[in-house]
Amino acid sequence: MWRYTVRRLLQAVPVFIGTTLLIYAMVFALPGDPIQALAGDKPVPENVLRTLRDKYNLDDPLLVQYAKYMWGLVQGDLGENYTGQSVSEMLGGRWAVTAQLAITAWIFELLIGIVLGVWAGLRRGKLADTLVLGGTTLVIAVPVFVIGSLAQILFGLRWQIFPTAGTDDGWPMSYLLPGIVLGSLGLSYVARLTRTGLAENLRADYVRTARAKGLSRTRVVGRHALRNSLIPVVTYLGVDFGNLMGGAIVTEGIFNLPGIGQQVFQSIQLKEGPVVVGAVTVLVLIFLLVSLLVDLLYGIFDPRIRYE
Amino acid sequence: MTSQRGAGGGARLKAAGLAAVALAAPFGLSACGGGDAGASDGVFTAGHSEPDHLVPANTTSSYAFDVISELFDNLMTLDTGGRAVPLAAESVTSGDQRVWTIKVRPGQRFHNGEPVTAQSFADAWNNAAYGPGAMATNEYFSYIKGYEELNPEGRNAEPEADTLSGVDVVDQHTLKVSLNDPFSQFPMLLTYPAYAPMPKAGLKDLKAFDTHPIGNGPYEMDGNWERNEQIKLVAFSGYTGPRKPRNKGVIWKSYSSADTAYTDLRAGRIDVLQTIPSAKVAEAKRLLGDRFLPRETGTIDYLGFPVWDKRFASADLRRAISMAIDRQGINKAVYNGDYIPADSLLPAIIEGHRPNACGEPCTHDPAKARQLFAKAGGFSGTLELYFSNAQPTYAQWMRIVANSLRDTFGIKDIQFRQVPASDYFSMLRERGEKGPYRQNWEADYPSAQNYLENMWSSAANRMGWTSKAFDDLIAKANRTADPREGIRFYNQAEDIAIREMPMIPLWTWAGQGGRSENVGNVTITPYSTGLVATDVTVK
Numbered sequence: 121m122w123r124y125t126v127r128r129l130l131q132a133v134p135v136f137i138g139t140t141l142l143i144y145a146m147v148f149a150l151p152g153d154p155i156q157a158l159a160g161d162k163p164v165p166e167n168v169l170r171t172l173r174d175k176y177n178l179d180d181p182l183l184v185q186y187a188k189y190m191w192g193l194v195q196g197d198l199g200e201n202y203t204g205q206s207v208s209e210m211l212g213g214r215w216a217v218t219a220q221l222a223i224t225a226w227i228f229e230l231l232i233g234i235v236l237g238v239w240a241g242l243r244r245g246k247l248a249d250t251l252v253l254g255g256t257t258l259v260i261a262v263p264v265f266v267i268g269s270l271a272q273i274l275f276g277l278r279w280q281i282f283p284t285a286g287t288d289d290g291w292p293m294s295y296l297l298p299g300i301v302l303g304s305l306g307l308s309y310v311a312r313l314t315r316t317g318l319a320e321n322l323r324a325d326y327v328r329t330a331r332a333k334g335l336s337r338t339r340v341v342g343r344h345a346l347r348n349s350l351i352p353v354v355t356y357l358g359v360d361f362g363n364l365m366g367g368a369i370v371t372e373g374i375f376n377l378p379g380i381g382q383q384v385f386q387s388i389q390l391k392e393g394p395v396v397v398g399a400v401t402v403l404v405l406i407f408l409l410v411s412l413l414v415d416l417l418y419g420i421f422d423p424r425i426r427y428e
Numbered sequence: 429m430t431s432q433r434g435a436g437g438g439a440r441l442k443a444a445g446l447a448a449v450a451l452a453a454p455f456g457l458s459a460c461g462g463g464d465a466g467a468s469d470g471v472f473t474a475g476h477s478e479p480d481h482l483v484p485a486n487t488t489s490s491y492a493f494d495v496i497s498e499l500f501d502n503l504m505t506l507d508t509g510g511r512a513v514p515l516a517a518e519s520v521t522s523g524d525q526r527v528w529t530i531k532v533r534p535g536q537r538f539h540n541g542e543p544v545t546a547q548s549f550a551d552a553w554n555n556a557a558y559g560p561g562a563m564a565t566n567e568y569f570s571y572i573k574g575y576e577e578l579n580p581e582g583r584n585a586e587p588e589a590d591t592l593s594g595v596d597v598v599d600q601h602t603l604k605v606s607l608n609d610p611f612s613q614f615p616m617l618l619t620y621p622a623y624a625p626m627p628k629a630g631l632k633d634l635k636a637f638d639t640h641p642i643g644n645g646p647y648e649m650d651g652n653w654e655r656n657e658q659i660k661l662v663a664f665s666g667y668t669g670p671r672k673p674r675n676k677g678v679i680w681k682s683y684s685s686a687d688t689a690y691t692d693l694r695a696g697r698i699d700v701l702q703t704i705p706s707a708k709v710a711e712a713k714r715l716l717g718d719r720f721l722p723r724e725t726g727t728i729d730y731l732g733f734p735v736w737d738k739r740f741a742s743a744d745l746r747r748a749i750s751m752a753i754d755r756q757g758i759n760k761a762v763y764n765g766d767y768i769p770a771d772s773l774l775p776a777i778i779e780g781h782r783p784n785a786c787g788e789p790c791t792h793d794p795a796k797a798r799q800l801f802a803k804a805g806g807f808s809g810t811l812e813l814y815f816s817n818a819q820p821t822y823a824q825w826m827r828i829v830a831n832s833l834r835d836t837f838g839i840k841d842i843q844f845r846q847v848p849a850s851d852y853f854s855m856l857r858e859r860g861e862k863g864p865y866r867q868n869w870e871a872d873y874p875s876a877q878n879y880l881e882n883m884w885s886s887a888a889n890r891m892g893w894t895s896k897a898f899d900d901l902i903a904k905a906n907r908t909a910d911p912r913e914g915i916r917f918y919n920q921a922e923d924i925a926i927r928e929m930p931m932i933p934l935w936t937w938a939g940q941g942g943r944s945e946n947v948g949n950v951t952i953t954p955y956s957t958g959l960v961a962t963d964v965t966v967k
Contacts, residue, residue, distance in 0.1 A: 151848055151850075151851060152848045152849075152850030152851045153850055153851065153854050154850070156850050156851070156853055156854055157849070157850030158480070164564075164853070165566055165567040167559050167562075167566060167567075167579050168562045168563070168564065168566050168567075171559065171560060171562035172562050175562070203480055203481065204635075210655075213655065213656070214656070269687075272688075272691060273691070276691070276695060277691060277694055277695050280695070283697070284688075284691050284692050284695040284697055285683075285688045285691065285692055285697070286657075286681065286692070286697070287657065372684070373684055373685045373688070374685065374687075374688060375688070376682075376683050376684060376685065376688045376689075376692075378655075378656035378657065378682070378684070382684050386684075389850075390850075391850065
């Protein structure tokens with residue numbers, strides 16, 4: 121298992137170099153002048169434009185720019201954006217916000233999703249099952265923008281249970297409502313995966329054997345059927361954690377949480393290569409790490425799986 | 429050179445998002461600060477978009493001005509009527525409009541205790557005008573003698589000097605400023621945020637100054653700029669100027685979405701919002717009642733012509749197009765009827781505005797337009813209309829304009845050229861447009877000169893239009909000491925531009941803000957000063 125882990129970690133190196141180059145090239149290929157993009161809808165004086173283009177190597181060819189960027193990166197310097205702010209400073213606070221939001225959403229979809237899935241799975245074809253299936257279909261069908269705005273107006277503005285927006289109240293209060301909104305989609309998938317897996321496994325031979333041995337119902341469901349049903353759920357939860365970290369642009373916008381998603385979105389608009397590459401690279405690393413963890417977890421859920 | 433104070437035209441919060449704090453501590457980070465806005469501590473909250481910089485010379489963003497105008501006292505400021513009045517200065521005078529003598533009011537201190545002297549202004553201006561510093565407002569200092577030496581032409585050219593030869597510190601409280609040309613509007617220019625003074629500590633470490641600006645204004649920073657979250661200001665106890673705050677402080681909250689800022693205003697989590705997104709204006713009028721705060725602005729939208737292109741060389745054709753456009757109809761269809769159709773080249777809030785100065789060329793009259801169109805010899809080929817994607821409303825009204833031109837003149841082949849906002853000005857600079865293009869102007873300071881010289885003079889305009897008579901009149905007005913006489917010359921220049929119509933004035937924007945029940949006496953000016961924070965009372 122150790123050899124396996126080390127090999128997987130080493131694979132991350134070429135992936136890292138490949139993604140940074142790819143992202144850098146894509147940002148480079150975006151139309152528009154980054155210095156002009158900073159100024160938005162107003163002209164930039166000629167001499168300022170010239171000085172800034174020189175300062176940030178914007179007139180160099182792509183590969184030279186990328187090499188200069190990577191040279192800084194190996195020295196631990198993520199570079200600056202085009203207003204002279206250090207990228208590591210810019211991203212630092214935003215990772216904290218994003219992590220709090222993603223973990224809140226993730227815990228929500230994990231706990232509630234599995235509970236709902238088990239509930240529906242055990243009562244296949246009954247009212248509980250129909251309710252869960254109908255409810256999750258609705259959540260999947262409605263865009264997160266609608267769910268978010270609605271939740272904000274109802275729970276924040278009308279009933280004042282949660283703050284409408286911002287990070288003023290800290291964790292957990294400020295992150296509960298956005299976390300639930302963000303996690304609602306994942307929750308639907310988790311509940312459906314758990315439900316289907318459980319319902320299927322309950323009819324499997326080994327469950328019948330366990331029942332025949334006279335094991336209690338809790339033990340049959342909890343230890344035998346559910347554990348096996350969780351493999352696809354764990355796979356999904358792993359991938360989804362990466363999504364939650366990087367893909368919360370809409371939710372962060374509605375609830376005014378200054379997280380990574382918003383930053384990447386703005387930086388793409390402003391053509392801020394170093395910021396986009398910095399943020400996305402970390403996201404890629406998180407993805408790699410989580411998928412490694414997921415693969416290692418399989419062994420716990422299914423003793424038949426071994427690592428070479 | 430315009431700074432965009434959001435007004436009506438859709439989601440206007442643009443931000444260069446930024447953040448600080450270390451990477452670790454995912455859960456330890458819970459920002460403090462009142463959950464309930466305002467409350468009894470005498471501090472109120474206002475929502476806006478994240479500024480780019482807080483060094484006065486390095487920003488033209490109205491969101492930065494919100495904060496800077498409260499942290500700094502410029503030599504001159506604008507009263508609510510838009511006239512320049514002394515603030516940190518005792519007097520600003522000139523005999524020939526070229527050499528200006530400025531007396532700085534003694535006894536002022538920066539927030540760190542350093543005295544405010546003539547040198548504090550000279551230092552800040554030299555820093556702003558120094559080319560290699562690449563300050564965003566660099567060009568605003570080109571009026572001053574010696575600017576060329578600090579900004580040599582050509583790549584990698586080293587400046588010969590690092591101080592403006594035209595700025596002379598006579599004694600501790602006297603500045604003598606020599607300009608390149610006589611400029612009667614210099615006191616107005618001094619109200620622009622870039623002309624704020626800087627303490628020695630700021631010049632030594634510009635980066636630290638950006639996160640914690642040390643000014644001489646009625647408020648000082650309460651802690652550092654919390655990027656993307658908030659900027660907290662408290663009343664400065666050592667303030668001796670005329671803008672004594674009627675509250676204990678203001679917290680500027682950053683929003684990345686205008687809609688969310690508006691929801692927070694409704695929830696009472698912020699007390700003042702200067703820009704309500706245009707889609708929510710009708711609702712806000714109904715819900716906020718007398719807490720809805722509409723205002724006129726000084727931002728004009730234009731349709732410019734590339735007059736170097738032969739097809740647009742005829743003034744008759746340009747006037748014909750102007751008369752084919754139904755300004756009021758577009759205003760009703762796109763802007764809830766809140767905008768003001770242009771009847772002059774100057775907005776109503778500017779001194780020198782004459783109602784209906786434009787007259788017939790700015791009225792919708794398809795029959796007359798057709799006559800002029802025929803007289804000009806018509807138009808052949810593809811008519812391309814240029815606008816940026818900064819606002820969805822641009823495309824909406826351009827479509828209406830295109831329909832009018834099609835119906836009025838029978839121009840069949842009309843194409844839309846929507847250009848990314850980041851490319852739009854580069855395109856105009858390189859004369860890449862092959863047809864009428866959209867542009868707007870929000871004044872740096874409310875003077876007729878700022879509109880006319882920046883948008884229409886031969887040296888500055890983007891249309892390629894040249895008129896010696898126009899330039900001469902502007903120069904004459906700039907030399908004139910008597911304001912009333914000066915405006916007479918500006919108006920004469922305006923009449924020439926109207927006659928030639930190289931660019932069509934369309935309408936003036938409207939601004940819509942709102943306040944919570946916690947605060948009173950909220951005034952939002954249409955100038956760079958924006959919200960008059962010092963006047964706000966907290967219940």
